[in-house]
Amino acid sequence: MLNWDNYGILKEIIMWQILSEKDKKKYALLNALYRKYDPITIQSLSEVSHLSQRSVLNYLDELKVDLFPLSGEIYSSNEGMKLLLPDSIGMDYFQRKLLRESIGFQLLEYLFFQGEASCSELQEHFFLSSSSLERILKKIRKSLEPYHLKVSGSPLAVRGQEFFIRRFYTRYFFEAYSQDEWPFRNLDKENVHRLLKTHPPYCHEYSKFIKSQEILFQFAVSLTRAQKGHFHPVYPVSFFTEKKLPEIRQELRQSLTGFPLGALSLDTVLDELSFMKLQYTTEYYKERLEKDPGFQESTRELFRLIEETTDLFQLPPSKYWPFLIELYKLLQLHVKGKGHTILPDYLLFRSRDFIIVTHHQLEYPFFYTYVTSYFKEILISRGVTVSEGLLEEFYYTLLCYSEDLTSHLFRNFKSCSVLLYSHLSQNHAQAVRDVLIANFNSMIDVEIYNESVLTTEELERYQYDLLVSTSSVEMDTKSDVLYLHFHEKGYQISSIYKAISTVVDKKKADQMKRIKNYMDKKETLKEHPLTEATFTTQYWK
Structure with a gap:
């Protein structure tokens, strides 16, 4: 069971503790407004945001000022309050703003780029008294514990295993900055972007799954840490690192010859790029599986x-x-x-x-x-x-x-595979197919029967759930058949919908029966586990 605090925020998300109470309350109110399409009363806003009605009224006034530069407003009517935003603005804008305007997160970002800082330096930079700084540091330290990080030492620095530091900051920058922003003043964005584009740290199989902004920030975080003398996490010693990592590094060294790295050190780029490539290249893991x-x-x-x-x-x-x-x-x-x-x-x-x-x-x-x-x-x-x-x-x-x-x-649980036969022509079949797709969209996959005459032998070549025909069908078929009725107002869509719904319900019931039988069988196998024969060398290929 998930636990929510008084502002509708998950208690499990411990980093919320870094935020001020005021920021959390304003965000809770804005979030409540954003999620409502219809106007909402002050009383209802108070209930869903877990704030008093007086607090709601006070924070609404502040939010109206915040929204003005965006050409947004909180519209008030007899029915209640409604948030109006430009079509181009979503909740992610306010989420980034929440992170960026928090003193606690600003302090963590400052320590990332500076490496370390004294208490007096932080007080001066953020205009804080010693007691205010200590309160913020106390919240930060408590919030960082589950991330296996701490702010400690003299001067102060974020300390912990390099893996966890990089993991934390990659996510921070990903949540705090949009794709158009570049917080890494120590790195030339175009240069880093060009480097990743020409030497992607992932293989082709990974390419469609990679989140480009996240991988860009991950690389930038890695380079920044390396520039400050904190190199990539130590990988367990195995053939994987003893053999593959040097191979990747050497290949990259050859391909990067003549590449304009600007202020970046070649050795730093090689270390970080080869380490990332080791993690996102399937061929290396296939080889690892064999050995x-x-x-x-x-x-x-x-x-x-x-x-x-x-x-x-x-x-x-x-x-x-x-x-x-x-x-x-x-x-x-x-x-x-x-x-x-x-x-x-x-x-x-x-x-x-x-x-x-x-x-x-x-x-x-x-x-x-x-x-x-x-x-x-x-x-x-x-x-x-x-x-x-x-x-x-x-x-x-x-x-x-x-x-x-x-x-x-x-397709397996929610849709129907339709085989469409037209006794007139392929062009007519295509026209009917367009009508079906327009009316049923993703509910159906329509394949056109290519022969001029319906025969049992030809039907065997097709995989389908329902045969829809523009002429009556008298032969026996393996699946249900529906004659496509035509009335003055067009095709009789209701009969098709009924047939499709019946097919989908039957498919779903059959699938559920198969799954239940399998699960029951699996329970009986607990006393006699599957043998290792299921783990075959086919996966190595």
Whole structure:
């Protein structure tokens, strides 16, 4: 069960503690207004934002001033209050503003670029008294603990394992700055961008899944840390690092000859770029699977998950390496941090595409439950404490690096494959197809029957759920047949809709029956686990 504080903010998101009470209250009110399409009364605003009515009125006045430069306003009528924003502005604008205007986060950003600073320097830079600075530092220290970081020493600096420092700051810059902004004054944006474009630190299989702004900020954070003498995290010694890392570095050295690096050191670029490329290149992991018994053991259950879900949910063979690698990394992070809290990879706000997890929870609950149950078993077997949020993070990772998973599930559970036959011509069939697509959109996939005459033999060549014909069909077919009625007002869409709904309901029921039978069978197998025969060398190819 998720816990919410008095402002409608998740208590689990501990970085909210850095924000001032006033900033949290104003954001809660703005968020409540943003989520309402219709006008909302002061009383209702008070209830949904968890603020008193007096506080609501006071903060509304401040928000009106904040919105003025955006040409936005809070419109008041007898029905209540309504937030009006330009079409080009979304809630992400205010989320970035919240981070950037917080003294606590400004202080963390200052320490990142300066490396270290004395208390007197921070007091002078941020116009703070010693007591105010100490209060802010106390909040920061408490908030950073679950990230395995601390602000300590004299002078003060953010300290901890390099991996966690880079992970934290990459996410901070990703949440605090838009794609048009560049906070790294120590780096030339065009130069860094050109470097990543010509020498991408990921392979082709990864390319469509990479978030360009995040990888850009990740590289910039890495370069900045390296410039200050903090080099990339130590990778466990194995053939992977002893052999592949030097190989990648040498290849990059040759290809970067003559590249205009500007103020960047070649050795720094080589170190950081080769380390990133090692993590985002599938061929290296395939080779590792062949030669590294530890990696084979660590990924065995993930391969089994791929095999079972592909079979059970009738999914096409997928290009699974990117999501397998990312799930492996996430699993290793939590296994190594066993006994400690490892917070999700965001500070205040989840990525905006996280909504697809909620979509799957609602639309494909069997798939979501099956996959997260599998993740839960894997995590528990490794001694990791499991939470709802952690399972969602694993599922989100799976979705982010899976190709067309949602569309495949939709076709299997929510749509109908229609085979369309026209006794007149292919042109007529195409016209009818356009009508069907216009009326039913994504509910159906329509394939045109290419022969001039319907025959049992030819029908066997097609995979479909429903045959729609412009002429009566008297032969026996493997699936339902619908004659396309035509009335004065056009095609009789209602009869088609009814037929499609019937087919979809039957498909869904059949799928659920298959899944239930499989799950029941799996329960009986717990006393006799699957053999290692399921883990075959086919995955090495």
